[in-house]
Amino acid sequence: MAELRFQIKGMHCASCVGKVEKAMATVPGVDQVSVNLATGEARVHGSGHLPALGLLEAVHRAGFEADPADDEALSEIPSTVEDPQLLRRDLRLAILLSVLLMILAMLGPKGLPWSVAQGALATVVLVGPGRRFYVRAWQLLRRRGTAMETLIALGTGAAYLGSWASLALGGHLYFESAAVIVALILLGRVLEGRARDSAADALRELARLLPERAVRVEDDGSETELPLAQVRPGDRLRVRSGSKVPVDGVVIQGEGAVDESMLTGESRHLRRQSGERVTGGTLLVDGFVELRVTAVGEHTALAGILRLVRDAQASKAPVQRLADRVAGIFVPAVLGLALLTVLLHLILAPQLGALTILMRGVAVLIIACPCALGLATPTAILVGSGLAASHGILFREAAALERLQSIGVLAMDKTGTLTRGRPSVARFHNFSTLPQGQLLRFVEAAESSVSHPLAEALRDYARERAEGKAFALAVTTRPGGGVRAEVTGKQVLVGSPAYLESEGVSLDEERELLDELEAGGLTPVLVGLEGRLAGAFGLEDELRPEVPALVAQLGRMGVEPVLLSGDRPQAVQRTAAQAGIERWAAALRPDQKAKRIREEAAKGAGVGMLGDGVNDAPALAAATVGIALASGTDVAVATAPVTLVHGNLSRLIDAMRLSARTLRTIRENLFWAFVYNVLAIPLAALGVLNPMIAAGAMAASSVFVVTNSLRLRGFRFGRRPGPAAR
Known part of the structure; x- marks a missing residue:
């Protein structure tokens, strides 16, 4: 797509x-449009060719300006605020x-002279700093549209023109x-803009992790x-102690301790030596390494992380739908309420006077705030997803950030998820007449x-x-x-019991031992x-050390593993016992795992699936929310809604807690936005709040x-949650 x-x-x-969104959706070829108020970004999807020029023209016809976003994933995160210098000067x-x-x-x-002087000063405010509201309202009116600027322009214009009329009548x-309303609204925009930019700080910090230059070995x-932009895959780079790793690569010489906390949240420094991968943006704390470049620019793991976070911030959470529906009719409804306020006062309380009645209508126009409704969800998603990314938790979509806190059952894969995915030999038995060292020499050669x-x-x-x-021949x-x-x-065979039997090797004499190995959960x-x-x-796949604590924490949070x-x-029973998991199922194909998850979901509980992101793809897709473990180099291709970078299982609890905290913040924001408008508009209509107070409140x-x-x-x-942590 x-x-x-x-x-x-x-x-x-x-x-x-x-x-x-409505303007862009009318362009031929467009299937889906998502616009984010907090980031100012629009994402357009289509099954075929998307006409960029047509989309730009559609936005312009709607009364807005648009520029194609830089596709370079590591570009500087743009500010969401209109020209800050101009805004502060006008304020x-x-x-x-x-x-x-x-x-x-x-x-x-x-x-009269002093009254005219007041009118002159107000004129300067409205024509100067307040001009933006009137220009915007006029542009919208020409296109038969309304927005917050419509309310501000009508409110301040009515107060201004009404004052001139009142001056003529004494x-x-x-x-x-009129002037104070403009000043207060501009003040609100400056403060809101600073807060909105602060919300994107975590993402900006990620984007600035890479150094500007690198040292290439000729x-x-x-x-x-040379500048980082000139580095190419295959180049040899040298990184010294205290320097940042500029790109993704493989160590070919030297070793050192690498701080990956800025990408994974892992506080321990990890040793990296020849043959091991390093990720661009990490810090070489001590040591010296020479690496072969494997990925640069938008193909690096850091770029993949930034893309995932931006995708999440550009998407919409389901909880935002109600706010969007209300926002669609908000401004016309407020215009109607302001007009109704004036008409009812003229009929029921004409003794107040025309100008006082007009000011009550102005207060209704000014106090109504569609901004809070529009910012309630995206600002929380912006902060939550950026914060998560800086600690090794990636949310692919806003819906995942909302849904993760709702799961009551967490299904987990074993190999490579709860276990390290690196088998080791737990037992060895020599049945031959050869010394053990000679037999192992044959095994090493064959493998x-x-x-x-x-x-x-x-x-x-x-x-x-x-x-x-x-050395082995004819392998x-x-x-x-x-x-x-x-x-x-000599002919050497190494493999499973079934393989050796198929090659004519009898296992009868040692059948009891083989059964013992399997009963102990070992792979023979x-x-x-x-x-x-x-x-x-007898091989075993070692359990990750953090798993028992993870399972215990899930239980305290009311989530069944x-x-x-x-x-x-x-083997599955052994792992379950080590981890402290009571319910388990073995010998399941990927489609059977997905079926089990659908059966759990049918019981009414939200079901999460924790897996490796590749072999568990059907199960991850069937879950309420899929959670994948991925190394830094796999992040760019991870498809699960939630990804734990570098397989950091300890971050799963943090992800669930952050999901709950973010959703609670969204609900607080929406509650405030709705309650504010429900209470403030009637108070303004009754004259309890004058237009200046209304502007400050808005x-x-x-x-x-945003705050x-x-x-x-x-x-x-890293906090250990209790039963009420979510």
């Missing part, structure tokens, strides 16, 4: 978002003139109200310092060219204990079975020599929502 991204300018409320001017107006209105001499003036061994986790475990074990070195492998090789003239791998059973290995595995029942409403979202930055990772 094709995708285009645009940076939209001029949006200030939820109704603006609706207009941009200073509006405040200065408004203060002068207030002094004239309250303390100044009376008389009545009370409200010039200072063919003659000399060093060349030397086999690429499989079990083969790697056998090689490591044999290499440490073998006597001498041997043949059977996938899922084992390997046949000729070593120093046998050795055949010249057609006879010569040895047996369930182990679903394709491994043998004995500005404060948006600032409150409340920023409180998420105080979330503490």
Whole structure:
């Protein structure tokens, strides 16, 4: 599916978002549009060609400006605020003139010249700092649209023109109200803009992790310092202690301790040596490494992380739908309420006077705040997803951030998820007449060219204990079975019991031992020599040390862990016992895992699935929310809604707690936005709040929502949750 991204300018409320989405959706070829008020970004999806020019024109016709977003994932995160310098300059001017107006209105001499002076000062405020509201309202009117600027322009315009009319009749003036309204709304925008930019700080910090330059090693061994943009895959780079790793690569020389906390949240420094991968943006705390570049620019793990976070921030959470529906009719409804306020007062309380009645209508227009509705959800998602990314938790979509806190059952894969995914030899039995070291020499030679986790475990074990070195000839492998090789003239078989039996090796004499290995949850791998059973290995996949604590914490949070595995029942039972999991199922195919998850979901509980992100794809898709473990280099291709970077299982509890905290913040924001408007509009209509107080309240409403979202930055990772932690 094709995708285009645009940076939209001029949006200030939820109704603006609706207009941009509606305008872009009318362009041929567009299937889906998502616009985010907090980031100012629009994402357009279509099954075929997307006409970028047509989309830009559609946004312009709707009264907004748009620019194609930079596709480079590591580009600087754009500010979401209109020209901050211009905004601050206009705010200073509006405040200065408004203060002068207030002094004239309250303390100044009376008389026509001084009243005209008030009108002149108000004119400067409205034509200068307030001009943006009238221009925007006029643009929308020409396109038969309305937005927050419509309410501001009508409200301040009515107060201003009504004051001139009252001046001619010798009545009370409200010039200072019109000016103060503009000043307060501009103040609100400045504060809101700062808060919205602060919300994206975590993402900006990630984008700035890479250094600007790198040191390349030339063919003659000399060093060349060059801009990062000139580094290419295959280059050799040198990284010294205290320097940042500039790109993704493989260490080819040296070793050192690497701080990956900025990407994974892992506080321990990890040793990296020859043959191991390092990730761009991490810090070499000590040591010296030379690496071969494997990925640069938008293909690095850091770029993949940034893309995932931006995707999440651009998407919409289900809880936002109600706010979007209300925002679609909000401004027209407020216009109707303001008109109704004026008409009812003229009919029921004409003694108040036309100008007082008009000011009550103005207060209704000014106090209504669609901004708070539009910012309630995206600002919380912006802060929550950015904070999560900086601690090794990636949310692919806003819906996942909302749904994760709702799960009551967590299904988990075994191999590579609860276990390390790196088998090791737990037991070895020598049935032959050869010394153990000689038999292990045959095993090492036979497995030397086999690429499989079990083969790697056998090689490591044999290499440490073998006597001498041997080489294998005529090596043949059977996938899922084992390997046949000729070593120093002898036929060697290494593989599963079924494989050796298929090759004519009798297992009858040691059947009891094999049953014992399997009963203990070990994986048996046998050795055949010249057609006879010569040895047996019992391999185990070690449980991750953090798993028992994780399972206990899930229980305290009211989440039931369930182990679903394709491994043998004995091995699964052993892992479940070690982890403290009561419910488990073994020998399941991927489609059977997915079926089990659907059955759990049918009982009414939200079901999470924790897996490796590849083999467990059907189960991850069937779950309420899928959670994948991925290394830094796999992050860019991870497809699960939630990804734990570098397989950091300890972050799962943090992800669930952060999900609950973010959803609570969204609900607080929406509650405030709705309750504020429900209470404030009637108070303004009844004259309890004058237009100036209304303007201050409206500005404060948006600032409150954004500031409340920023409180998420105080979330503490690594805390042990109690029963009420969610």
